Amino acid sequence: MPRIEVTVDDTTYADDVEPRTLLVHYLRDTLGLTGTNIGCDTSNCGACTVLVDGRSAKSCTMLAVQADGREIRTIQGVANGEWHPIQAAFHTEHGLQCGYCTPGMIMSSIDLLEQNPDPTDDEIREGIEGNLCRCTGYQNIVKAVRTAATNMRG
């Protein structure tokens, strides 16, 4: 089995993995980081979104071996003693309902706001278009990302 070394949420792990192991399964089953969700088997829902070297990626479309030597950030590494401004805005703007999609939404939003700190609503919708919310809660999610962008710009 190939051996990989991956930094996840600032901790470096070295593990032997089956070549066919998906990154999301490595995170959840090997590392126990179950904050990253699996919501489909079609690479559509975005519940499994993490940051790979700072850019959002669906961890169900990537093999664990492809993460070798890379830096992964999951929802569990986002809060730093206090909520990330995007998490706080999801709370204040009621951007989550069941919350299943929320970790992926937040990871995509982090990437979006790092690339574009002042997005229009259309740009926010485009930024999270790979993330499905089955509760159809998009209005408040867009509002939450807009509020977070405002707060992060100070």
Ligand code: FES
């Ligand atoms: S679990 Fe990865 S896109 Fe649905």
Ligand code: FES
């Ligand atoms: S809050 Fe329910 S799927 Fe997103």
